[in-house]
Amino acid sequence: xxxxxxxxxxxxxxxxxxxxxxxxxxxxxxxxxxxxxxxxxxxxxxxxxxxxxxxxxxxxxxxxxxxxxxxxxxxxxxxxxxxxxxxxxxxxxxxxxxxxxxxxxxxxxxxxxxxxxxxxxxxxxxxxxxxxxxxxxxxxxxxxxxxxxxxxxxxxxxxxxxxxxxxxxxxxxxxxxxxxxxxxxxxxxxxxxxxxxxxxxxxxxxxxxxxxxxxxxxxxxx
Amino acid sequence: xxxxxxxxxxxxxxxxxxxxxxxxxxxxxxxxxxxxxxxxxxxxxxxxxxxxxxxxxxxxxxxxxxxxxxxxxxxxxxxxxxxxxxxxxxxxxxxxxxxxxxxxxxxxxxxxxxxxxxxxxxxxxxxxxxxxxxxxxxxxxxxxxxxxxxxxxxxxxxxxxxxxxxxxxxxxxxxxxxxxxxxxxxxxxxxxxxxxxxxxxxxxxxxxxxxxxxxxxxxxxxxxxxxxxxxxxxxxxxxxxxxxxxxxxxxxxxxxxxxxxxxxxxxxxxxxxxxxxxxxxxxxxxxxxxxxxxxxxxxxxxxxxxxxxxxxxxxxxxxxxxxxxxxxxxxxxxxxxxxxxxxxxxxxxxxxxxxxxxxxxxxxxxxxxxxxxxxxxxxxxxxxxxxxxxxxxxxxxxxxxxxxxxxxxxxxxxxxxxxxxxxxxxxxxxxxxxxxxxxxxxxxxxxxxxxxxxxxxxxxxxxxxxxxxxxxxxxxxxxxxxxxxxxxxxxxxxxxxxxxxxxxxxxxxxxxxxxxxxxxxxxxxxxxxxxxxxxxxxxxxxxxxxxxxxxxxxxxxxxxxxxxxxxxxxxxxxxxxxxx
Numbered sequence: 001x002x003x004x005x006x007x008x009x010x011x012x013x014x015x016x017x018x019x020x021x022x023x024x025x026x027x028x029x030x031x032x033x034x035x036x037x038x039x040x041x042x043x044x045x046x047x048x049x050x051x052x053x054x055x056x057x058x059x060x061x062x063x064x065x066x067x068x069x070x071x072x073x074x075x076x077x078x079x080x081x082x083x084x085x086x087x088x089x090x091x092x093x094x095x096x097x098x099x100x101x102x103x104x105x106x107x108x109x110x111x112x113x114x115x116x117x118x119x120x121x122x123x124x125x126x127x128x129x130x131x132x133x134x135x136x137x138x139x140x141x142x143x144x145x146x147x148x149x150x151x152x153x154x155x156x157x158x159x160x161x162x163x164x165x166x167x168x169x170x171x172x173x174x175x176x177x178x179x180x181x182x183x184x185x186x187x188x189x190x191x192x193x194x195x196x197x198x199x200x201x202x203x204x205x206x207x208x209x210x211x212x213x214x215x216x217x218x219x220x221x222x
Numbered sequence: 223x224x225x226x227x228x229x230x231x232x233x234x235x236x237x238x239x240x241x242x243x244x245x246x247x248x249x250x251x252x253x254x255x256x257x258x259x260x261x262x263x264x265x266x267x268x269x270x271x272x273x274x275x276x277x278x279x280x281x282x283x284x285x286x287x288x289x290x291x292x293x294x295x296x297x298x299x300x301x302x303x304x305x306x307x308x309x310x311x312x313x314x315x316x317x318x319x320x321x322x323x324x325x326x327x328x329x330x331x332x333x334x335x336x337x338x339x340x341x342x343x344x345x346x347x348x349x350x351x352x353x354x355x356x357x358x359x360x361x362x363x364x365x366x367x368x369x370x371x372x373x374x375x376x377x378x379x380x381x382x383x384x385x386x387x388x389x390x391x392x393x394x395x396x397x398x399x400x401x402x403x404x405x406x407x408x409x410x411x412x413x414x415x416x417x418x419x420x421x422x423x424x425x426x427x428x429x430x431x432x433x434x435x436x437x438x439x440x441x442x443x444x445x446x447x448x449x450x451x452x453x454x455x456x457x458x459x460x461x462x463x464x465x466x467x468x469x470x471x472x473x474x475x476x477x478x479x480x481x482x483x484x485x486x487x488x489x490x491x492x493x494x495x496x497x498x499x500x501x502x503x504x505x506x507x508x509x510x511x512x513x514x515x516x517x518x519x520x521x522x523x524x525x526x527x528x529x530x531x532x533x534x535x536x537x538x539x540x541x542x543x544x545x546x547x548x549x550x551x552x553x554x555x556x557x558x559x560x561x562x563x564x565x566x567x568x569x570x571x572x573x574x575x576x577x578x579x580x581x582x583x584x585x586x587x588x589x590x591x592x593x594x595x596x597x598x599x600x601x602x603x604x605x606x607x608x609x610x611x612x613x614x615x616x617x618x619x620x621x622x623x624x625x626x627x628x629x630x631x632x633x634x635x636x637x638x639x640x641x642x643x644x645x646x647x648x649x650x651x652x653x654x655x656x657x658x659x660x661x662x663x664x665x666x667x668x669x670x671x672x673x674x675x676x677x678x679x680x681x682x683x684x685x686x687x688x689x690x691x692x693x694x695x696x697x698x699x700x701x702x703x704x705x706x707x708x709x710x711x712x713x714x715x716x717x718x719x720x721x722x723x724x725x726x727x728x729x730x731x732x733x734x735x736x737x738x739x740x741x742x743x744x745x746x747x748x749x750x751x752x753x754x755x756x757x758x759x760x761x762x763x764x765x766x767x768x769x770x771x772x773x774x775x776x777x778x779x780x781x782x783x784x785x786x787x788x789x790x791x792x793x794x795x796x797x798x799x800x801x802x
Contacts, residue, residue, distance in 0.1 A: 011771070023337055026417060027338060033445065038451060041449045041452035049484065049488065052484070052485055054482040150465060151464030151465050154465070154484075161459065165455070
């Protein structure tokens with residue numbers, strides 16, 4: 001025998017800091033999936049294209065048009081900068097998380113670029129991130145100076161493609177960090193900024209790891 | 223906690239006040255759902271108009287049309303491309319997921335909104351931008367692209383390959399890329415919301431099958447659209463930066479293009495890795511919805527709830543394993559083709575499970591033949607008819623004969639196009655009362671159903687025969703091809719059927735807008751259904767449940783429960799204790 005009663009409800013409770021943080025991290029994890037698929041797809045194209053011969057119309061023979069690109073040393077320096085920025089990002093994440101946990105009872109807890117007595121890790125990360133992007137731009141110029149343009153050879157096409165796609169994604173991270181800075185200036189709650197920084201930090205670490213992967217692919221699968 | 227922070231969190235976001243915040247840049251998932259719905263409605267009208275022009279051209283190729291003049295063969299290919307693109311992306315992907323999914327997923331799981339409302343808004347406007355970028359392709363120099371919705375290289379990768387392959391094709395690619403980004407933002411929201419925002423008691427296995435369908439569809443989108451985006455970027459580079467990803471050594475008008483070494487097949491692999499899951503992105507929401515409706519209007523629990531969930535998961539998983547069956551003609555190894563063939567036919571198993579479960583749900587039910595029910599039954603019919611031709615095409619030997627013919631057009635229009643559209647119609651008739659507070663007119667709804675149902679079969683069944691008789695697709699002027707002259711009466715019949723069917727859609731459009739103002743007032747639960755959207759006010763308040771959160775204690779399809787005082791038990795009713 002089934003008994004029917006009235007519909008059950010409870011009062012809606014606003015999600016607390018921990019819930020919001022968990023939800024945002026989950027969102028980031030989901031968001032990283034298509035980014036991963038994008039680069040998996042590029043890698044797949046890289047491997048396939050590398051193995052394709054082309055017809056030489058003069059000799060009517062199948063030849064390889066894949067000329068390995070000698071990567072600029074500058075890319076190694078850039079890698080170091082990005083790894084450093086990732087460390088800075090992690091320190092910024094921990095710093096603001098501590099402030100957020102303390103600030104759950106205080107509306108005035110702030111962490112910005114230049115909080116007195118604290119290292120401005122967020123600002124340092126942004127500077128390092130922008131330095132990396134500038135370094136990548138300089139590496140492109142060096143490639144061009146060495147005669148490797150986008151369409152010179154399929155390998156150079158992929159170098160520009162992969163570094164460019166990665167740079168665009170990292171710019172997204174820089175914009176998110178700037179947003180956290182703007183939030184600080186606007187005196188938004190520290191919990192909100194903490195979530196922005198936390199999620200961006202994980203994204204940033206992912207971008208650093210992705211860059212190391214791209215560099216390995218371009219260097220060791222030439 | 224700061225006062226302003228508390229205020230911001232009192233609801234997922236504050237109720238908007240002004241027109242712009244309420245209806246244009248709204249953060250409310252319900253408004254965003256409606257925006258997606260009306261975008262898809264606009265797109266389907268455009269796509270339908272293009273198909274009508276194609277049908278006219280196929281039987282009267284030299285007749286000048288008012289304002290448009292004579293449709294040239296290359297214009298026919300442009301129409302074909304734009305029709306496919308608009309329908310697949312901006313209708314079949316947009317309406318069921320972006321429209322109804324956005325509106326009803328949060329309510330059905332008992333959430334006040336999507337997980338990330340701002341991202342949700344951006345997702346819609348990005349999709350809208352994609353549509354706005356696509357349409358001007360008709361009006362730029364050279365017109366819209368010729369390469370079909372599948373964008374096969376080398377045609378799509380060379381600006382000089384033909385009219386429409388210049389700026390028109392660039393706009394096409396950019397539009398698709400923008401669409402991908404919008405769809406990814408949407409998928410992110412759907413998955414996070416489903417996993418993290420379900421009401422108390424709403425376990426995954428208590429979710430309505432609609433929610434399962436939207437959830438699985440979002441996962442497919444998440445995995446597939448990134449790949450399409452990558453292919454689009456490579457294509458843009460080939461076209462504009464001189465790279466050779468998809469272009470082999472190729473000449474245009476006897477001149478070398480400067481490209482060499484690339485592979486058109488690489489494009490096909492990347493495209494179809496997206497393209498086949500896209501079929502399920504279009505149809506899975508309709509499957510979920512029809513499961514729901516067959517249960518509601520049979521007054522019976524869905525037959526085999528868990529089997530339905532696992533079948534959808536299997537279809538989603540297998541959907542990523544079968545892209546090669548679109549490429550049997552590409553010269554692939556017969557062993558590879560065999561593998562793809564077996565995997566494709568394996569999809570028949572979960573599809574059959576679903577079909578039999580739908581029939582099992584109907585069996586001995588107290589059927590209520592409302593408009594949404596008719597469209598749900600129509601969906602099952604079309605799914606079976608369209609699906610049965612799938613195993614034919616899944617066999618390489620048969621596909622080689624049928625691949626370039628109208629048989630393929632018939633197959634995918636029935637299963638991917640019309641069946642999904644029937645899902646959209648069913649959803650509209652079913653949820654209209656909740657969305658607009660009024661009922662749609664039933665007489666007009668039934669008239670619309672019968673005209674569309676008969677019309678769809680009248681259009682697409684003959685195409686099977688036309689294809690088997692070697693009627694080739696993509697040919698703009700069958701009137702000039704000797705061996706299909708005797709089939710032209712069939713083409714004429716199809717065109718007349720298309721006219722009638724398209725005309726009958728205006729009954730739906732009229733009913734939709736008329737009922738918003740003049741329809742009979744709807745109660746909160748006019749269909750006597752059990753899921754959570756029917757426990758709240760009609761239309762739902764800004765936060766969906768008026769400051770409350772439902773507590774879920776029952777499954778989604780508790781109909782005709784023995785001993786119950788009425789023939790349905792809502793999900794948030796007191797837990798039913800069944801006799802065993």
